[in-house]
Each structure stands twice: as C-alpha cells, then as structure tokens.
Amino acid sequence: MASLGRNIIRSQQFAKSHVKYGSCAVYSTAPLPEFPAHSYKPPSYQGFSEEKTKDVRKKNLSPGLVTYYRKPVMIHHGNMQYLYDTDNRPYLDLFAGIVTVSVGHCHPRTVKAATEQLGKLWHTTNIYLHPKIHEYAEKLVAKMPGNLKVVCFTNSGSEANDLALHMARLYTGVYDTISLRNAYHGMSPYLMGLTAISTWRYNTPTGFGIHQAMNPDPFRGPWGGARCRDSPSQTIRSCDCAEGECEASDLYFEQLEDTVRFSMPKDRVGAFFAESVQGVGGAVQFPKDYLKKAFDLIRSKGGLCVSDEVQTGFGRMGSHYWGFETHGVIPDMVTIAKGMGNGFPMGAVITTPEIAATLGKALHFNTYGGNPVACAVGSEVLDVIEDEKRQEHCAVVGTRLIHKLQGLQEEFDFIGDVRGKGLMIGVEMVTDKKSRKPMSGEDIGDIWEDTKDMGILLGKGGLYGNTFRIKPPMCITDEDVDYAVAVMRKAFENFAVRRK
Template sequence: MQYLFDHTGRRYLDLFGGIVTVSVGHCHPKVTAAAREQMDRLWHTTNIYLHPKIHEYTERLLATMPSHLQVVHLVNSGSEANDLAVLLARLSTGHFDVISLRNAYHGMGPHGMALTAHSTWKYNVAHMFGVHHAMNADPYRGPWGGARCRDSPVQTDRHCDCAAGHCQASQLYADQLAETLRYSCPKGRVAAFFAESIQGVGGTVQFPIGYLQKAEALVRDHGGLLVMDEVQTGFGRTGEHFWAFEGHGVRPDIVTMAKGIGNGFPLAAVVTTKEVAAKMSEALHFNTYGGGPVSSAVGIAVLDALAEDGCQERAGRLGTRLLHALAQLRDRHPAVGDVRGKGLMIGIELVAEPRGRQPLGTDAVGDVWEHAKDRGLLVGRGGHFGNVLRIKPPMCITDEDVDFAVAVLDEAFTAHLPQ
C-alpha cells in the first residue's frame, strides 16, 4: 500500500508514489484482483471489436466529469494524452498556435516536449514550432504574489498587498498572458492554452487565486480552447475536489489524465466535448493498447477503491495536517523557503538564503534526500533548480505516517541545511 521494501526486507514509507502514480496503494488487493480476473478471461483484443469493459469504464469515468465533457479517448500515458490534446485543439479550432506556461511539464512526446518549459527536460531537436510559453504565475518565485494569493492551507511568507478575496497578482500575470497572445500568435488567434492545475515537475507551483479564470476568458476571446492537465492532480489528490480544475472555477474543453488513473498500470485518457471530438472523424485514428480489457478493468477497480477507501477525504484531511506541520518546520529552518500545496500534492522549496529565494545547491538538497531515504522515507525532487522536495504519496497514508515523515524531515533539515 504506502510502503515499499528493499532486497533486505527493509521498509520505506513511499511519499512519492512512483512519481505521483500510485493513487490507492501499491498492490491494492481490489485492483490486483481485477487485473488478474480480466487477464484470465481476455488479455487483449483490438478495439475494433467491442468488449464490455471499455464501455463500462468510460461511462464510469465520465460520471466523475462535468456534464459537457462526454467523449473519452483512452491512451497509455500522460505524454500520449497531451499529444492527442494538441491535435484535437488544432483540428477543432482551425488555429495552430498553442500556449503553455514557463515551468510547465506536459510530457516527452513531440508535442509534450514543446509544451514543456523546462530546459532540463528539452533536447536539442526541432519541437517548438507553434508553441509559446507565457510567464508563469508563481506567487513565490515570480515577480508578483504573496501571503494572500494561493488556494492552500499554507501561504508563502512573502509580503502581499492584496485585499482579502482580491488577488492583484492574478491580474498582473493575466496581463502577461495577454501580451503573449497579442504579440506571439498570428492575428492573435490561438488553438489552446494548456495548464496543470498545480504544476507537478515544476515543484508544486500553485497559481494565484483567479488566474486560471482570467486566462480562460482571454484564450476564449482569441478563439482557443482551455486544456487542463490533470495527470498528477486528478482523482481526488487535492482533497477538496475529484478534479483539481474544479477548485479554479474553470470549464475546460479538454482534460488530460494519467498516472493515478491506473494506480501504476499504463492507462491514460483525453476527455473532451462532442464538438471537439467530432473532428477526429475526418481521418482514421487508433491506439492499439488504449482502452484494452485489462487497463479498463484496472481503471474501474481504481475508481471503486478511491470511493470505498475514502481517498479524497483522506487526502484533504491528512494533506492539510501535513502542510501545517511542514510550515512549522519552515519557521524553524531558515533554508526551508516555502511550503505549498493542497491535499496530498505538496512541495517544500529549499533555499540558500530566504530573503533572496536563491535556490539551495543540488548537493545539499541531495544530502537531505539521501538522509530521508536512509531513515526509511522516500520523497521526490523537482523544480527547475532541483531544490523542491515533492510529496505525493499513495492516498492511503495514516496519521502515524505523517508524524514519521515530519520527524524524519526535521532531522534531515537539522543535519544538512544551513541554520
């Protein structure tokens, strides 16, 4: 479930979940049984032949979505899902140019690498044609934002002039998106705007409250679609909603999802409207393994486990508790520059000097990371500078796991961070 064991039998608390992929727990008995039962009955057949599991699963998946989203394309990974979303947006709007945000990560396929705005994940090959990156709306590291700007139980300690319930930073960042639309896109027309509900690989960056609503309005005014990337944030991980975009108050035209959808089994999806999907009838399109019998059976079992185990409620309750405890560590350790997130989508940014937000060097971050591992705690690393500890565990952790994680991190910070 939330634990992994090495070759000696030593146990580790997994707070990274296979890079935010194990949603309901390693080897969850319900999911494992569903896969085994389906494999004993029918392992694979091309989907030009009807099999009931794919239809049962897509109906179950659509029941979790807003009613205007009525079509599912099943694929195998988040990169495939985002590549297909780019194709859908370009076909349905008739426009070519696409906008994503700096610091975004949307995969390593041809379109995904173009959407991704991390030089550390980009190879020196042609991939950027028609994709533009707008300024990232980051209340901690960006030029605007502060202590009243995030939808999180824990705010940055950066000064903020925003009045309660009115985030000035969101408008300033939206103005930068408007500049990108005005100057970079042909005649101001765009096919789509891509955004993660919370940036994952980029270091659990949360946008200012209201930013995505403003971005959605701008993009629609310029002929484009809103594409929400829920590869890491979906399936209840943020606690308050099943889909994290619901917390932003937006109405996406396309939603991409992967990782937690299959609890580690290769499964992903693009969910969209009938109008957008209609363009796919103009030529043949096929995915050999997408929506196969076993992956569909696994997807159904994951949805069952999420509901039966109360994963969304647990993510909200324990995530909030963990965030508050980590904020206390930030107050005690000057090199903990920021604690942020929602539910069990959490980031801890380590800095060399809090006032200037200079990233902590990778060697020191690595020492913290290794210390935690040696004490039986697995966390991830992310952010452009590799200085953000990423906490995204299976959503079956306990209060005892939270206490253990905080104690180990406190010990690691004391041992390896500048005090």
C-alpha cells in the same frame, strides 16, 4: 522488537552514509523516530544482485534513465504506502512512483480486478466490441462536469497531451498554442515544446507553433504575496491586496494577454494548456482566479482550454475530485493518466462530442488504448476512491501534513516555501528566506540521501531541483505523517549542523 531492530539497522546505515564528514559531530544525535508499525511481510527477494542490475542498466537500458540517490534503492516489492528493497527494508513512499500510485501499491482490490480480467480477456483491440472499455468509459465520464462526455483512451499522460494538442489544432484550425513556463506536459518530440523546463529539453527542432507565457508563481515569480494561493500554506512574501483581490493574479494575467497580443496569429489562439498545480515544476500553485481569467481570454480568441490532470486528478487535491475544479473552471479537454490506473499504464483525453468529432475526419486508432485489463483496473480504482473515501482522506491528512511542514519552515531558515493542497505538496529549499536563492544541488542531495537512509522516499522537482515533491499514495496515515515529518526534521537538523 521488530520495529526496534529496523531502527538499529537504519541507525547503522545512517552512520555509514556519513563517514565522509569525518569523526566530528556532523549530524544530530537525536534518536531516529520509529518506523510506522505495519504487519505486512514481503517474500524474500530472489533475482539479480544489485551489481548485476547496475551492470545491465548501464549496458542495456537507455542512458537517459535517471537513478535516484547516490546509493540507489533497489525495490522489489510494494504494499499500499510502503516499498521494500531487496533486503526487505521498508520505506514510506512519499512520491508514489512519480504521483502515480493513487490507492496504494498492490491494493488488493486492483490486484483482484486485474487478475480476474487476465483470466478472461487480455487484449483484442477496439475493432471488436468488448465490455470493459464501455463499462469504464460510462463510469469515468460520470465523474466529469459539463459536456465532457467522450473518452479517447491512450497509454500514458504524454500520449494524452499529444492527442489533445492534435485535436485542438484540428478543431480550431489554429496551429499556435500557449503553455506556461515551468510547465511539464510530456517528453515526446511533439510535446517538448509544451514542456517549458530547460532541463527536460533537448537541442533539437521542437515546439513549432507553441509559445510560453510567464509562469504565475507567487513564491519565485516577480509578483505574489501572503494571500495568493488556494492552500493551507501561503508564501512568506508580504501582500498589500484587499480582501477578495489579488494584484499578482492581475499582473500575471496581463503577461498572458501580451503573449496573445504579440505572438498569436491575427489575435487567435489554438489552445492553452495548464496543469492545475505544476507537478514536475515543483508543486507550483497559481494565484487565485488566474486560471479562470486565462480560460475566459483564450475562449474569447476562439481557443480551447486544456487541463492537464495527469498528476492532480482523482481526488488527490482533497477538496475536489479534479484539480481544475479548485480553480472554478470547466476545460474543453482534460488529459489524465498516472493515478488513473494506480500504476497500470493508461491515459486518456476527455472532451466534448463536438471536439471529439474531429477524429472522425480520418482513421484514428490506438492499439492498446482502452485495453480490457487496463479498463478493469481503472474501473476498480474509481470504486476504491469512492468506497474508501480517499478524496476526503487527502483533504484531512494532507492539510495536517502541510501544517506540520509549516512548523519545520518556522524552525529552519533554508525552507523557503511550503505549498500545496491535499496530498499534492511541495517544499522549496533555499539558502535563506531573505534571498530566496535556490539551495544548491549538492546540499539538496545531502538532505535527500539522509531522508532515504532513514526510511522515506521523496521526489524532487523545479527548474533547480530544489523542491521536495511530496505526493504519496492516498492511503497514508497520521502515523506515517508524523514519521515523515520527524525524519525530515532530523535531516534538516543534520544539514544545519554540517553547514555551520
């Protein structure tokens, strides 16, 4: 009965949200799916009203903050894969706080780890020895292949990438660095040059010594076909490649070679940064073997290869613990954050002893990096992923979700691409499959608002904001998958009816 009541409320909300379309039939009349059964009941909300919150946000917080949705959701509680607004309406969180909540909102084991450490030692910095940073560092580097044995703790992924760029330049003695178009590596002034999505860049001097190579995107780029990606879902584009070959990979690699040939000083490279799957860029996957060839090229020019695992690490890809492993490479530096702390603010650079030694040339210090509470939480996250077999879970549930999304792609001409691996998934929306023209922001917004009103929270990404980003906590169930796909189908049906 509780579930029925929730759906009645959602039906009423959904109807109210579509008054602007008039009294004609402008959305599907199919019944809403049942919200997944769960027993958790959050406490009643006591705090600022929504109006007061909006007023403070407008007057006292950065105007650069973006609020999702036309009618924003005001969240006050979370439990595993579910979030609750101030009226205690549940939502299935398919974005995980921007790919940050790995093992689940307020996972009881991470809450316990943080609480116990808070009762012992909050902070002392690393001018003194304290146990947690050393215990965690040993456990963390054990997850890394090769000689990636030294951890430099930070507070965020942006800070980690900032430090990696600094270390690469110190180690190689070469200032010039390469990243890929459509990449996102952070928003500090130092990193804005690495980030190559125009919507995230300000008109200020930035990016000195940083050059972008063509993005190897098999769906939206000039080359790509039906057998390019390491994914259960391939592009709708045709492919003439022989088995085991990828012409698109070769062609994109030639573009990288050109960047090195024309833009690097005396054919030398400082570093090459790449995400294993582009996150903010819309879950873009590279053609097979592209990254392996790129790493070989960069190293032949004396450069270092940096893998940004801020969104793809810690088992989310399903088949491997780290995204770079899906490409068959071992980087010289790995940057991590987000799922590392299940939402607790922390990040790190993991590299070799030789590269890390560059930080011994002068004093280097981070007040909060390796904080005792952060390390206690991070350590417990590693244990939960292993004990609950979350990596294996991502492979099974993620593949099932991708296949179901492929079914929607076959139904609707405006779903241009379904891509990803594990629980790192993107659904790119277009006006039609033939043209692959990006769907407009207004149309995307209509669909997005519908899915929110029906109880699922999706992310958005890509240069045009036309890719739904699906990267939930790694504890979602088959029932959650069925609900999410049913809601998305209904939202797509609503849109199809409205645009007739």
